Amino acid sequence: MDRVAEMRTLIAVAEAGSFSKAASRLGLTPPTVTRSIAALEQRLGARLIIRTTRSLRLTDAGVHFVEDAKRVLAEMEFAHQTAAGQHGRARGMLRLTAPVLFGEMYLMPVLREFLQQHTEISASVLLLDRITNLIEEGLDLALRIGPADDTGLEVVELGRVRRMVVAAPSYLQRYGRPQQPQDLAQHRIVHSVGASASLNWNFGQGEHAFGVRINPVLSVSTLRAAISEARAGWMLTRVLSYQVQDDLAAGHLVALLEEFEPAPLPVCLVFPRSRIPSARLMAFVELASQRLATVLET
Numbered sequence: 001m002d003r004v005a006e007m008r009t010l011i012a013v014a015e016a017g018s019f020s021k022a023a024s025r026l027g028l029t030p031p032t033v034t035r036s037i038a039a040l041e042q043r044l045g046a047r048l049i050i051r052t053t054r055s056l057r058l059t060d061a062g063v064h065f066v067e068d069a070k071r072v073l074a075e076m077e078f079a080h081q082t083a084a085g086q087h088g089r090a091r092g093m094l095r096l097t098a099p100v101l102f103g104e105m106y107l108m109p110v111l112r113e114f115l116q117q118h119t120e121i122s123a124s125v126l127l128l129d130r131i132t133n134l135i136e137e138g139l140d141l142a143l144r145i146g147p148a149d150d151t152g153l154e155v156v157e158l159g160r161v162r163r164m165v166v167a168a169p170s171y172l173q174r175y176g177r178p179q180q181p182q183d184l185a186q187h188r189i190v191h192s193v194g195a196s197a198s199l200n201w202n203f204g205q206g207e208h209a210f211g212v213r214i215n216p217v218l219s220v221s222t223l224r225a226a227i228s229e230a231r232a233g234w235m236l237t238r239v240l241s242y243q244v245q246d247d248l249a250a251g252h253l254v255a256l257l258e259e260f261e262p263a264p265l266p267v268c269l270v271f272p273r274s275r276i277p278s279a280r281l282m283a284f285v286e287l288a289s290q291r292l293a294t295v296l297e298t
Contacts, residue, residue, distance in 0.1 A: 007069035015138030090280040091120035098143035103127040153270040159296025160264035162241040166253040170233030190235040191216035192226040203260040
């Protein structure tokens with residue numbers, strides 16, 4: 001098996017998370033895939049994959065090699081497309097990820113429009129409220145809320161979202177309006193216990209930042225449930241501004257303690273750094289940048 005084929009095989013194994021699934025994807029037998037990886041590791045003098053009876057994972061060397069191999073193959077594809085006069089043609093599979101609620105509310109409509117415009121492209125979407133490793137999970141693009149501190153990624157900032165405390169007007173009539181964050185100790189709170197949720201709510205900015213420990217009356221596993229309970233008027237909650245835009249505009253919810261809000265969080269599209277990103281990736285980044293900026297603060 002030549003070196004290009006070995007690189008494609010390793011990438012397939014890394015993306016599929018399985019030798020047998022990679023073999024099926026490549027049209028090879030599992031023993032052929034196993035021999036290919038073994039030959040590659042022997043030639044490099046480094047272990048690339050740690051395999052157990054239940055799973056496999058890339059070593060650090062494997063992660064770096066897959067990243068480099070993808071870049072090499074992308075450059076080869078670019079050269080072939082240029083020679084064939086096809087540079088800039090968007091086609092193939094686009095794999096992306098985003099937080100669940102943002103993905104459902106805003107990313108999916110953009111993706112639907114994108115696929116209607118580019119009929120030679122298909123897509124796979126992973127909606128998760130956690131940070132993914134794009135290389136290890138075989139993803140092309142991620143939408144992330146918060147600082148993008150991975151130096152191996154290209155970052156396109158779309159805008160920012162606020163962290164805000166909200167309640168229904170009927171709640172304020174029953175229990176009054178908190179005047180400062182410390183007043184939350186006397187209020188009824190519904191709290192989302194998602195992946196990044198904390199019982200310590202941060203307020204203020206810079207040297208004036210501080211935290212307030214909350215004691216929820218109710219804890220729920222999804223943001224939608226927390227927002228629904230707040231809308232019902234019996235509790236207040238904390239959200240990101242995009243999650244309640246319609247409720248705020250309709251008067252179903254009211255923003256509280258706005259003068260104490262922490263710094264807004266950046267919303268970014270991130271993707272692995274490459275000298276020649278694929279046409280399909282850049283086409284989606286361009287469209288998403290235009291559409292999503294309209295729902296975010298700049």
